Amino acid sequence: MQHRVAILATLLTCAATAALMPVIAAEPAPPAAAKPDSQPQAAAAATKSLLPPARAYGDLSQERVNYGRYLTIAGDCAACHTRDGGKPFEGGLAIDTPFGVLYTPNIRPSKAHGIGEFSDEDFLRALQHGIRPDGKPYYPALPYPSYTKVKDDDLLAIKDYLFSLEPTSYRPPESQMRWPFDMRDLLFGWQLLFLDKERFQANPDKSDEWNRGAYLVEGLGHCGSCHTPRNIAGAKEHKEALTGAIIDGWYAPNLTNDLTEGLGRWTVEALATYLATGEAPPAKAGEGPQTAALGPMAEVVHDSLSQLAASDLRAMAVYLKDRPAQEAPRTTPPVPHQLTEETYVKGRKLYASYCASCHQSHGQGLPPYFPALAGNEVVTLERPNDIIKTLLLGAPSDPSQAYSAHVVMPSFGSIFTDKQIATLASYIRANWGNDAAPVTPDQVAALRSDG
Ligand code: HEC
Ligand code: HEC
Numbered sequence: 001m002q003h004r005v006a007i008l009a010t011l012l013t014c015a016a017t018a019a020l021m022p023v024i025a026a027e028p029a030p031p032a033a034a035k036p037d038s039q040p041q042a043a044a045a046a047t048k049s050l051l052p053p054a055r056a057y058g059d060l061s062q063e064r065v066n067y068g069r070y071l072t073i074a075g076d077c078a079a080c081h082t083r084d085g086g087k088p089f090e091g092g093l094a095i096d097t098p099f100g101v102l103y104t105p106n107i108r109p110s111k112a113h114g115i116g117e118f119s120d121e122d123f124l125r126a127l128q129h130g131i132r133p134d135g136k137p138y139y140p141a142l143p144y145p146s147y148t149k150v151k152d153d154d155l156l157a158i159k160d161y162l163f164s165l166e167p168t169s170y171r172p173p174e175s176q177m178r179w180p181f182d183m184r185d186l187l188f189g190w191q192l193l194f195l196d197k198e199r200f201q202a203n204p205d206k207s208d209e210w211n212r213g214a215y216l217v218e219g220l221g222h223c224g225s226c227h228t229p230r231n232i233a234g235a236k237e238h239k240e241a242l243t244g245a246i247i248d249g250w251y252a253p254n255l256t257n258d259l260t261e262g263l264g265r266w267t268v269e270a271l272a273t274y275l276a277t278g279e280a281p282p283a284k285a286g287e288g289p290q291t292a293a294l295g296p297m298a299e300v301v302h303d304s305l306s307q308l309a310a311s312d313l314r315a316m317a318v319y320l321k322d323r324p325a326q327e328a329p330r331t332t333p334p335v336p337h338q339l340t341e342e343t344y345v346k347g348r349k350l351y352a353s354y355c356a357s358c359h360q361s362h363g364q365g366l367p368p369y370f371p372a373l374a375g376n377e378v379v380t381l382e383r384p385n386d387i388i389k390t391l392l393l394g395a396p397s398d399p400s401q402a403y404s405a406h407v408v409m410p411s412f413g414s415i416f417t418d419k420q421i422a423t424l425a426s427y428i429r430a431n432w433g434n435d436a437a438p439v440t441p442d443q444v445a446a447l448r449s450d451g
């Protein structure tokens with residue numbers, strides 16, 4: 001759940017640069033984000049995936065509340081509005097930020113503790129405009145910059161489902177944002193600059209399937225809240241939309257059709273399979289899965305995407321594959337990378353002892369269990385964040401989120417030094433036809449202390 005931290009932190013930085021320059025300059029450097037718990041409990045994760053069934057009530061048919069439940073899964077609302085060990089939608093999940101701690105609200109229908117007093121208008125204003133019933137803004141940790149694209153009736157179906165649940169009397173702790181970030185009015189400046197409050201507009205030149213995919217990706221799926229560089233989050237049709245971003249130390253890759261780091265080499269089918277199962281099927285017969293969802297993406301697949309209809313996942317894949325290639329802004333010029341003799345020898349030894357039993361001697365992986373490391377885009381991304389995080393934390397980083405293969409990769413964070421992880425990562429990034437820059441022990445140290 002820690003990735004939400006980065007979203008908020010960066011969004012607040014935007015608010016800060018927009019409205020707070022003098023204040024920021026006068027403030028001492030913000031302290032590092034508090035270290036969140038990196039291994040949410042398995043039990044809690046399991047509860048999250050099982051949303052309470054919808055029950056018909058009042059004038060509302062079973063069909064209507066079921067529809068609302070489905071959209072609630074597509075919006076992944078439970079992921080944030082459920083604390084470890086709590087009931088779904090009861091809130092209380094702590095979101096640590098360098099500016100203080102936010103607790104997600106209880107969004108069950110209790111009048112005293114939840115959103116039981118929200119009218120339809122209140123609900124729409126919250127999710128499409130980021131405004132509270134009392135007129136104050138919400139922090140964009142609630143992804144209203146994406147939800148604002150969602151149709152009124154779909155959001156109200158979500159409200160209908162939430163109102164079909166038992167109210168509970170759990171009251172999340174008060175948020176503790178530090179001055180001046182506790183002043184919600186500052187967010188008006190952010191909203192003015194970055195919030196484009198337009199509902200989704202269908203493109204008449206494209207198929208229904210494409211438009212359904214676009215609607216889900218840009219709206220409820222809020223893919224851009226992690227995959228779009230956040231300094232421009234919410235800005236309309238920006239050329240950097242979905243070109244990849246760092247989120248809590250992980251790198252959420254480019255989702256445009258770019259050939260080197262994007263989805264250019266994926267087929268629609270492979271992409272739809274990945275969204276459904278967290279694993280892209282092998283590119284060639286006899287090879288391991290092409291890539292696997294690891295950290296934050298494993299959560300998204302587990303809590304939300306794996307429970308959606310195949311037709312919706314395919315629609316998202318069709319839309320994503322049709323977006324023009326857009327290169328992620330590079331931080332270093334591309335040069336051919338060669339392993340030094342020392343890295344090669346040490347890396348090969350470590351690999352043979354610790355990795356080859358699963359990923360196989362030439363990094364070819366083993367279907368259907370172990371992803372290939374040769375020719376794997378996650379391995380060769382310009383930013384080596386994901387490979388480092390995987391070695392530090394294992395994969396998926398929360399083992400309760402393992403899906404099809406039933407095998408998890410152990411974490412090596414406590415076994416290896418920063419230097420050994422750097423050596424191994426450099427070795428697999430530039431061997432078996434891979435050609436990506438070496439990883440330094442400093443890069444590993446930075447992500448290790450990140451939690
Ligand atoms: C990434 C985390 C995240 C996701 C996903 C998320 N929310 Fe929230 N939500 C928050 C946070 C944080 C707040 C409180 C913001 C604040 O206090 O300014 C919030 C506030 C709300 C509120 C206002 C409650 C009140 O008492 O004022 C409602 C309603 C709400 N969310 C509904 C939803 C729905 C419906 C979804 C799914 C479509 C959803 N949220 C998904 C984080 C999230
Ligand atoms: C909470 C943040 C978050 C959200 C929301 C999110 N992603 Fe991701 N995604 C990531 C991260 C981080 C990675 C890479 C590391 C990993 O697997 O966790 C990733 C990886 C991926 C990959 C693999 C890319 C590759 O080249 O290997 C695809 C495809 C993808 N996401 C699609 C989506 C789609 C489609 C959505 C919206 C429905 C979405 N993501 C929403 C964080 C997110």
Ligand code: HEC
Nearest residue numbers: 290291292293294354355358371378387395396407408409
């Ligand atoms: C016990 C078997 C096992 C061992 C040992 C193991 N891995 Fe893995 N590895 C996996 C599995 C399974 C996955 C996919 C996890 C998932 O589905 O989330 C994976 C994923 C990865 C990934 C991410 C690939 C992708 O496409 O997302 C990398 C990189 C990786 N391993 C490197 C290593 C290295 C380097 C070592 C040696 C230090 C190693 N692994 C040892 C089983 C293993």
